[in-house]
Amino acid sequence: MRNTCSECFSRQQKIDRLEEELARLRQRLRYRKQEAGEGFFGSSTPSAQLPFKPNAAPAENPKKRGAQYGHTAHVRKSADSADADRVVPVPSVFKRACPGCGGPLQRKDTRRRLVRECRPLNAEEIVLELPVEQCPSCDRVFHTPAPGVFKKAVLGNQLLTNAIEMSYLHGIPLGRVCEQLGVNPGVLMGMFHRLEKLFKEAPNKLIEEYRTAPVKHADETGWRTNGKNGYAWLFATPNLSIFQFKNTRSSSVPKAVFGDQPLPGVLVVDRYAGYNKLPCAIQYCLAHLLREVQDAEKEFPESAEIKAFVSTVAPLLAMAMGLRSQAISDDEFYKKIAGVETELKSAMQSPAQHLAIRRIQEIFTDNSKRLYHWARDRSIPADNNLAERDLRPTVIARKTSFGSQSETGAKTRGTLMTVFHTLKKRGSHPAAVFKTALDELARDPTKDPFQLLFSAPLPP
Numbered sequence: 001m002r003n004t005c006s007e008c009f010s011r012q013q014k015i016d017r018l019e020e021e022l023a024r025l026r027q028r029l030r031y032r033k034q035e036a037g038e039g040f041f042g043s044s045t046p047s048a049q050l051p052f053k054p055n056a057a058p059a060e061n062p063k064k065r066g067a068q069y070g071h072t073a074h075v076r077k078s079a080d081s082a083d084a085d086r087v088v089p090v091p092s093v094f095k096r097a098c099p100g101c102g103g104p105l106q107r108k109d110t111r112r113r114l115v116r117e118c119r120p121l122n123a124e125e126i127v128l129e130l131p132v133e134q135c136p137s138c139d140r141v142f143h144t145p146a147p148g149v150f151k152k153a154v155l156g157n158q159l160l161t162n163a164i165e166m167s168y169l170h171g172i173p174l175g176r177v178c179e180q181l182g183v184n185p186g187v188l189m190g191m192f193h194r195l196e197k198l199f200k201e202a203p204n205k206l207i208e209e210y211r212t213a214p215v216k217h218a219d220e221t222g223w224r225t226n227g228k229n230g231y232a233w234l235f236a237t238p239n240l241s242i243f244q245f246k247n248t249r250s251s252s253v254p255k256a257v258f259g260d261q262p263l264p265g266v267l268v269v270d271r272y273a274g275y276n277k278l279p280c281a282i283q284y285c286l287a288h289l290l291r292e293v294q295d296a297e298k299e300f301p302e303s304a305e306i307k308a309f310v311s312t313v314a315p316l317l318a319m320a321m322g323l324r325s326q327a328i329s330d331d332e333f334y335k336k337i338a339g340v341e342t343e344l345k346s347a348m349q350s351p352a353q354h355l356a357i358r359r360i361q362e363i364f365t366d367n368s369k370r371l372y373h374w375a376r377d378r379s380i381p382a383d384n385n386l387a388e389r390d391l392r393p394t395v396i397a398r399k400t401s402f403g404s405q406s407e408t409g410a411k412t413r414g415t416l417m418t419v420f421h422t423l424k425k426r427g428s429h430p431a432a433v434f435k436t437a438l439d440e441l442a443r444d445p446t447k448d449p450f451q452l453l454f455s456a457p458l459p460p
Helices: 006-038 157-169 174-181 185-198 202-211 252-258 286-299 304-325 330-349 355-366 385-401 407-425 430-443 449-454
Strands: 132-134 141-143 215-225 228-237 240-246 266-269 281-284
Touching: 157 174, 157 185, 157 407, 157 430, 174 185, 185 407, 202 228, 202 240, 202 252, 202 407, 202 449, 215 385, 215 407, 228 252, 228 385, 240 252, 240 407, 266 385, 281 286, 286 304, 286 355, 304 330, 304 355, 330 355, 407 430, 407 449, 430 449
Parallel strands: 215 266, 266 281
Antiparallel strands: 132 141, 215 228, 228 240
């Protein structure tokens, strides 16, 4: 028989409200604890924004690490006069007298020691005495041009190369570069803008090469220009890096890079919708999806269904990302990766009650055409780590330089970063190649800057 007591009914309503409020407070407390440990963005929080970083747990049976099997040993090189840049004789400090008894000392032998040293990185003021010659027959006067410097420029090509390498490759703030070199910031930045105009066609030609690459990567991160929020865009392959600094995150930026015609290869990106309509096959980064799977277990630790789901899916995603780098044959790789794909699809199609599991399953089922290219071709990675690593120096530079001061400065940064980072990827010493190109252009401005920089064949 149903209890119709009004007092009991009101008590039950109060109990229900309190239980609901208790569940809500527990959920909020769990979220606050997670935010305190992982940061505002959960597992996607950048390492620099983590509230604290836990110490690594000590191993139970620590062993002395040695060289890994198959790795080339790195040992200190012995002193060799033939390979040294210079040999410096060091005078004796004992003045040919024994410190013990005062007797005379005789030279017995010479001990060689290899030392790596560098000169102070300071700008030198050099006066060039340039010959001025005249022809006695026609009275024409000829002026010898200054070597290693552009016309009407006060800064030499080696100084410019060092400054660009420090600022745009290593991310040192321009103020620190000027302080170390002893040059005026306005003069140095003016020369940077001049060089940007000289190499402005290099990014466009690299974009043409980027479009035909079999595997392409893209990513973006925040970047302020003239005090306004904007974005630093990266389009990369193993052989090139193209940087663009724009005031928008809209799809117009990647569309301008990719064009309208269908392109070969696969583009590896995160799930940002700005890439979805590009004329190219797309592979979503599984590392981002793996974090979402693991976050579900952190958000609902009491759910046995989620624990079972995560314990099944997380190892499959990790194996999909790491299997291509293992030292196994292609036949063995495709055999194993086919099993990973089958198990992963089965997990995403299995019935689930929890809404968090259903949400992840919907991501995989709705985007199945963008999630399994790595199972068809071993050269296609299942993660976007290449772009993440290439963007990391820009993220660090953002923290130290606070962005660009003008649109012109952002454009100059994009061009010179593209040149230097691409030279570094191609196995050459970027500073040496860039300095040689500047010297050639100072001697003959009609030469093609792109050919001077990237005429060397691509690395295998």
